[in-house]
Amino acid sequence: MVEQNALGSQLGAHVLGAQTRFACYTQASKVELVLDGARHAMPLQDGVHTLTLPAPHGSRYKFALDGTEYPDPYARFLPDGVHGAAMVIEPRRQFKHGHVVRPLHEQVIYELHIGTFTQSGTYRAAIDKLPELVKLGVTTLELLPVASFAGARGWGYDGVALWAPHAPYGTPDELRAFVDEAHGLGLGVLLDVVYNHFGPAGNYLGAYHPAYFTKEVKNPWGDAPNYAHPAMRAFVIDNARYWLEEFHFDGLRLDAVHEIHDPKSDKHVVRELVEAAHRLFQAPLLIAEDDRNEPKLVTELGLDAIWADDFHHQLRVTLTGERDGYYAGYQPGAAGIARAIEHGWLYEGETPPGRDAPRGHPRGDLPRSALVYCIQNHDQIGNRALGERLNDDVELEAYCMASTLLLFLPSTPMLFMGQEWATRAPFLFFSDHDAELGEAVSRGRREEFKHFAAFSDAERRARIPDPQDAQTFQRSKLPWDERDEPEHARVLELYEALLDLRQQDPVLRTEGELSAEALGDVLRVRRSHQGQERVLLANFGKTAFELPEGYTELLRSGEHSVDLLPLQAVILAGP
Numbered sequence: 001m002v003e004q005n006a007l008g009s010q011l012g013a014h015v016l017g018a019q020t021r022f023a024c025y026t027q028a029s030k031v032e033l034v035l036d037g038a039r040h041a042m043p044l045q046d047g048v049h050t051l052t053l054p055a056p057h058g059s060r061y062k063f064a065l066d067g068t069e070y071p072d073p074y075a076r077f078l079p080d081g082v083h084g085a086a087m088v089i090e091p092r093r094q095f096k097h098g099h100v101v102r103p104l105h106e107q108v109i110y111e112l113h114i115g116t117f118t119q120s121g122t123y124r125a126a127i128d129k130l131p132e133l134v135k136l137g138v139t140t141l142e143l144l145p146v147a148s149f150a151g152a153r154g155w156g157y158d159g160v161a162l163w164a165p166h167a168p169y170g171t172p173d174e175l176r177a178f179v180d181e182a183h184g185l186g187l188g189v190l191l192d193v194v195y196n197h198f199g200p201a202g203n204y205l206g207a208y209h210p211a212y213f214t215k216e217v218k219n220p221w222g223d224a225p226n227y228a229h230p231a232m233r234a235f236v237i238d239n240a241r242y243w244l245e246e247f248h249f250d251g252l253r254l255d256a257v258h259e260i261h262d263p264k265s266d267k268h269v270v271r272e273l274v275e276a277a278h279r280l281f282q283a284p285l286l287i288a289e290d291d292r293n294e295p296k297l298v299t300e301l302g303l304d305a306i307w308a309d310d311f312h313h314q315l316r317v318t319l320t321g322e323r324d325g326y327y328a329g330y331q332p333g334a335a336g337i338a339r340a341i342e343h344g345w346l347y348e349g350e351t352p353p354g355r356d357a358p359r360g361h362p363r364g365d366l367p368r369s370a371l372v373y374c375i376q377n378h379d380q381i382g383n384r385a386l387g388e389r390l391n392d393d394v395e396l397e398a399y400c401m402a403s404t405l406l407l408f409l410p411s412t413p414m415l416f417m418g419q420e421w422a423t424r425a426p427f428l429f430f431s432d433h434d435a436e437l438g439e440a441v442s443r444g445r446r447e448e449f450k451h452f453a454a455f456s457d458a459e460r461r462a463r464i465p466d467p468q469d470a471q472t473f474q475r476s477k478l479p480w481d482e483r484d485e486p487e488h489a490r491v492l493e494l495y496e497a498l499l500d501l502r503q504q505d506p507v508l509r510t511e512g513e514l515s516a517e518a519l520g521d522v523l524r525v526r527r528s529h530q531g532q533e534r535v536l537l538a539n540f541g542k543t544a545f546e547l548p549e550g551y552t553e554l555l556r557s558g559e560h561s562v563d564l565l566p567l568q569a570v571i572l573a574g575p
Contacts (some may be wrong), residue, residue: 009238010048012074012163013061015090020055023048024072025231026208028065034085035061057090065207071161073205077172078148078164082202086164091246092173097183099250101283102139104305104369105511108407108499109190109414110138111377114146114169115153116427116476117417123170123178129480130185136420136492137499140188140285142253144378146175147193150201151432153473155378156192157255158199158431162239172247179248188250190285191243195236195269196259197221201437205235217261227262227269240273244280251285251304252277257297258290274302287372293345293360298370305412308371310345311337312380315402318540319394324452328353334518334540341409341516341525344371367511373411375402376419378427385449385464387426387476389419396422396487397567400494400557401538404569407498408525408536410511418478420495421488428465430473438468494557501555501571507534519545522564533574539564550575 011023022033024042031042031049036059042049055061062069062085071078075086110133118125133141145156148164156166165175179189197219198205205212212235214226226232243249254260254270262269270288277284287305288297297303310330314337316322317330329352330336340346344363351358363371374380376390391399399422406413418425431441445467449455455464465472482488502508512529521541527534534554539545544563547553551572558568 021052032064059088060085100188108138111142112417113144123174142190145192153432160199160203190251191249194255219259228264253287257288334523338516368410371411374414381427387428391422401569404557421483421492431467535572538569
């Protein structure tokens with residue numbers, strides 16, 4: 001008997017020696033397996049339609065529900081896309097290397113999108129770049145979602161076949177090889193997973209059973225997953241285990257946890273997911289993207305870390321003066337940055353402008369390493385109309401100062417691919433939907449920015465790159481040869497030096513004690529451990545700042561000077 005709380009791992013196609021077991025959960029009265037074009041009746045047993053037949057690796061199949069053929073939402077591979085037949089995949093779990101596990105305070109995360117990380121956009125091509133990331137000094141890679149979504153190109157957050165690695169990136173075995181090669185070089189690998197919604201095209205779960213979704217709870221993308229129903233609950237919990245076990249990922253980043261609604265369950269589905277992950281191996285790294293500034297994500301749900309965006313927002317507003325959209329809740333100035341650093345985040349129960357409810361709670365005893373900081377990520381770049389990066393909007397000196405600040409702090413830093421050399425390539429929003437949906441996406445993208453001053457009229461909005469244009473995707477690919485240009489090489493050298501210092505310095509490689517304050521336009525951050533002190537000074541002003549006497553300069557973001565020049569940061573060792 002297949003229990004409903006084990007449905008996720010039992011459904012789909014499972015190779016059992018010379019035969020394959022097919023299992024389908026549906027309310028349809030007549031269910032057939034369509035295997036390589038031939039139909040076979042699937043008897044119902046204990047609530048699940050099952051059939052075992054000879055079907056070797058590579059066989060193609062669909063399920064027919066009351067006569068209509070549908071792709072398998074539990075497919076392990078969809079070589080022809082989310083509307084096509086699934087492929088029977090024989091699991092190959094032979095890994096040369098074990099999991100890479102580090103404590104949070106030693107983590108430096110590198111976020112990347114497989115499709116644009118290289119010109120080829122495949123796992124195989126990404127493997128060739130892994131030694132460069134080791135040399136850089138990052139410890140852990142974080143892949144944007146690789147679960148199958150409609151079309152050939154996209155960010156991955158509209159996944160619909162969550163068990164099938166996206167075919168244009170490569171085969172499941174090639175994904176396993178990527179993770180294994182990273183492990184062999186000492187790199188951990190995390191995967192973004194999306195359990196708050198399904199994409200608008202190719203989601204066939206509802207055709208199998210309407211109970212997978214609920215109209216009682218809405219999220220920004222439509223009907224929410226129904227976590228009160230055992231089938232949907234098992235779908236995501238077993239799916240999380242699947243990525244960790246079958247592909248050897250070292251942890252997961254959960255997208256928009258604030259939109260994972262589970263109001264009727266005694267135990268929140270995220271908590272149950274965390275417990276399931278921890279039964280697989282010691283200390284998987286589980287990170288929440290969540291904008292609520294809520295320590296309970298760690299203290300109650302059991303996650304390890306939270307994306308803490310207040311630092312990014314406050315820093316960007318100070319550097320650029322930008323106040324559109326959610327930046328309206330942040331006042332430019334070093335004082336705001338100091339407060340964000342010292343408290344962990346800015347909003348601890350206050351009501352931001354434009355909201356009708358308080359946001360956040362004090363960090364309390366949450367370790368600083370449990371807060372993931374960045375100066376840019378896929379959202380903060382890609383959700384901008386022109387996909388520009390921070391280094392496109394500020395002087396290079398300011399960019400290097402911000403980078404030095406990020407990598408000095410005890411919070412867990414995250415870099416976005418290409419950040420380490422200040423690439424000029426944008427990261428744009430791109431998609432590949434059919435004509436009708438694609439036009440709606442393109443139109444919606446332009447309308448999204450009509451309230452922004454820079455795009456207040458239709459003529460200006462027409463400059464926003466069309467997500468459906470293949471060239472929008474091509475422009476987002478990283479130009480690796482750019483790193484050889486002097487300006488980019490200088491930034492790369494700074495990042496390598498910062499990450500080496502972070503790893504080697506006896507104060508910076510520990511949690512230790514921290515304080516932050518503003519001295520006018522100069523930010524001062526102090527870190528100490530076992531009687532040793534390190535100080536960072538970052539000059540956001542327009543005049544030079546006199547450095548304190550008795551300190552030894554360890555690293556500077558720009559050219560050397562007796563004083564701290566405007567838009568420079570310096571790291572000092574205490575007397």
